[in-house]
Amino acid sequence: MSTSKIVNATLSLLMCPVYASKHTFSVLVQSFRVHPVAATFKASIVFLLGCLLAIFLSSSDGVANDPAFQSIGDTDGIFFLGHAYQTDLDARTVTFSWLIGGCGKYMIVGSETYHPTEYCGAPNIPVNVYIDSSSTASFTYGPTLLPRQGDGSILFVQSLNQFSTTHIVSIRGAVGFWAHNQDFYYPFDTYDIATVFVAINPVNASTALPILRLTVVDAVGSFLPATEETAATGTLNASAVAARVATIHLARTELAKAFTLVLFVVNWALAIAVLYLIVVAAVLPATDVSEGVLLVPLTVILTIPALRALFVDAPEFGIMLDILGIFMQMALVSLCSIGATLHVVPKPRA
Structure with a gap:
């Protein structure tokens, strides 16, 4: 695959990650030759680093x-x-x-x-x-x-x-x-x-x-x-x-906005990771899901509110980011926990 296609796909995600086309995502997956979840993770890291770099380079003389x-x-x-x-x-x-x-x-x-x-x-x-x-x-x-x-x-x-x-x-x-x-x-x-x-x-x-x-x-x-x-x-x-x-x-400040939005994105990444585990267990019946997987949703449920508390000045619950973030994330992870419980294969007793 040509380098120009990879660059164009990456720029598409950086400029408008929400509305990036499926073709753009598939180009990145093929170029990295990794699993789609890993490609999403890498693209998110590149996007976040680009945002932070732009913020630090923009300065005012006062x-x-x-x-x-x-x-x-x-x-x-x-x-x-x-x-x-x-x-x-x-x-x-x-x-x-x-x-x-x-x-x-x-x-x-x-x-x-x-x-x-x-x-x-x-x-x-x-x-x-x-x-x-x-x-x-x-x-x-x-x-x-x-x-x-x-x-x-x-x-x-x-x-x-x-x-x-x-x-x-x-x-x-x-x-x-x-x-x-x-x-x-x-x-x-x-x-x-x-x-x-x-x-x-x-x-x-x-x-x-x-x-x-x-x-x-x-x-x-x-x-x-x-x-x-x-x-x-x-x-x-x-x-x-x-x-x-x-x-x-x-x-x-731009730094406060960036810090908050990074935590917001990290919370969604955790929620999506849990969803992916449960989807794999549901779509691939031949895949055995061990009891240890139940710890993943539980850990994420405890981690998401902790990261929310790290928001700059930590406003009270009920802001727009809570409606678009922690409320939906906690509901999603909780449903995934139920799904994980239904698909767990208990280990046979010795």
């Missing part, structure tokens, strides 16, 4: 290397960089730690902080931060509180430049026969958080400071955030002031 983010050093204003360090999906809340900084004329020359360019650093003016139209400042920053060395240079202490906020994520769902919320689509579930920031100089409370960026800069656990932000007009003490609105989208 927010700090974004040209639009670096360009804020050419403008005067305040920026906030967030880190989502705690995600509680049961309570539908996400806690962010925000680092404040200043650019242009609002920067302390020579100060250090997490900044995108050399033109940004710790703010040189006091700043009161109001979040989500609150009348009380959520954070008060003062440059005079920063420690200094003997030569007058600023020492960066992150606790003096950061504050934490907790936000409620959006709740989306469906009613009816397929009643569910975002969790149902795990690991493709997404969550959104919207927030409004207003920065005021308490020395001149009538004017809001320009906020250049309000974004989350790094991943948290199995989630990768993406931020959409825009300048807007907010309300503070019944007065309209300049504000910035950010909508933060949380989605599972």
